[in-house]
Amino acid sequence: MNAEEIQPGRGLVAAPQAEAAYEGARVLTAGGNAADALVAAAFVQGVVDPHRCGIGGFGCATLFFHEAAGGPGRSLCVDFHGRAGSLARPDVWADLFEGETPDGFGYLVKNKVNDVGYQAITVPGMVAGVAEIHSRFGRMPWGELIERAIPYAENGFRVTPELANFWIRPGLHGRVSTRDRLGHTEAGREICFKEDGEGYQAGEVFRQPRLAETYRRLANEGPESYYRGALAREIAEDWQANGALVTLDDLQSYAPTIREPLSGSFRGYEVLSTPLPGGGVALLQTLALMERRLAGSVPLHNSPAYIEDYADILKRVWSDRLANQGDTSFGTPTDETFLTKEYLDTLAERESPQGGADCPDTTQLTIVDHDGNSISFSHSLGYNSGVFSPGLGILFNNCMSAFDPRPGNANSIAAGKARSTAVAETIVLEEGKPKLVLGSPGAARITAGISQVILNVTVFGMNVAEAVVHPRFDAYSDNTLLLESRFPAKVVAALAGGGWEIIHSPNPFGVVGRVYAAEISSRDPLEVIAGVDPGASGAAYREVPEE
Incomplete structure (x- = not known):
């Protein structure tokens, strides 16, 4: 489907x-x-x-159960x-x-x-x-x-x-x-x-x-x-x-x-995601820095200017994750440390030497x-x-x-330690109730994939079905961009002319994460729309009759 x-x-x-x-x-x-x-x-x-x-x-999992259903009424x-x-x-x-x-x-x-x-x-x-x-x-x-x-x-x-x-x-x-x-x-x-x-x-x-x-x-x-x-x-x-x-x-x-999920804000929404050693910190950093970039005027969706700003942030965030983030039970800084205004100020000015790659597993x-x-x-x-x-x-x-085989680093080996992962199971709340529920495979591409779907809905007014199928991009290294095949030739040419090395994937979907999402468009009566990434053999099913 x-x-x-x-x-x-x-x-x-x-x-x-x-x-x-x-x-x-x-x-x-x-x-x-x-x-x-x-x-x-x-x-x-x-x-x-x-x-x-x-x-x-x-x-890992992020959940929201309502009080009437026997849950905590919270996440x-x-x-x-x-x-x-x-x-x-x-x-x-x-x-x-x-x-x-x-x-x-x-x-x-x-x-x-x-x-x-x-x-x-x-x-x-x-x-x-x-x-x-x-x-x-x-x-x-x-x-x-x-x-x-x-x-x-x-x-x-x-x-x-x-x-x-x-x-x-x-x-x-x-x-x-x-x-x-x-x-x-x-x-x-x-x-x-x-x-x-x-x-x-x-x-x-x-x-x-x-x-x-x-x-x-x-x-x-x-x-x-x-x-x-x-x-x-x-x-x-x-x-x-x-x-x-x-x-x-x-x-x-x-x-x-x-534990409680990490909580951040983006344009009036509350965003819940997975704490360290999960990828919620990277996702919330990306959203926070993008909100700063969008504070003036919002570029045209998937325009060269929009992609360049976004790519710069993705590189900074991924570099920070690799160098500094890990299992907080073993001495690395807490989740909140990476999300303070002061830390984000520093991150916004830092060199961004490295992007990451996809893992389909x-x-x-x-x-x-x-x-x-x-x-x-x-x-x-x-x-x-x-x-x-x-x-x-x-x-x-x-x-x-x-795990890093070299002792003394944020993600080095220790008995009982959880390895770092980019997985970011996410629920976006509107007025304290779930609006979007989403997640994605894709290793380093998870942050780019999930954040772009969130912006497609909350900034550009798409429903989640539209948001998931729009072309996505990611930053691969210093000046390299990965683009799904459906980006228009004019956009690709403009980015290349601006000094970017372009990896233009032959694949139309599933290159930058494979996002599976649900949008609760109405609560009374309940109405839910699904967004299914065409990059895999997936589906969304509603309640179906028993055979």
């Missing part, structure tokens, strides 16, 4: 995977709320997009980031360091041990994060919700062109290719490749019977099994036998972090239910470690690749 076809109506679920959006909407129809829809949809995502997300991964952030294992010393790879990845989103060490294999794994938080949200707000039984995902694993699903391309993706920015990554373990070779040794093609059916059985165990035994039960022991035994830096004790002690869920309760939820495997637990079908994250 394209963004233009989605009309106002009651609650909905939007996701890069149509199956996940559909199952989430079915839960809403069955009487569930946003938290219930989240459980079903997130577990379906882990099946149908198995190399980008799943129960071996991590993420909440649930962080379930991957944390370095207790065996991860600050200098564990100091002697193996080879450099930063060219995309600015990771580090290279000898033999790629931080990227692929057991040492690359951090403590997975996805199951705990989803369970925390469900325990606080859910109405329907946990097991019943997970069971909706099991047929996709047991009976299989048709591989999308996007997923088929993943199997043949080369190594990016010094990393390992997908084929070598998924073939790292015997279990991975058995699960991910056909008898002829090839990956799956678009239209072929991909089955994951071991993952189906693990889901069934989680449905019957509950989420505690993953961290403190029989399932945890099986996972940890395999880790220990293969030299992982994470242990059974790490699983048993894991719990999500619950994250996914998004945007949910608004019939009561207006709203969730922006993201989870990921990073680039994935290539490690599958034998017999369980679980693919684990490779979050250790995003």
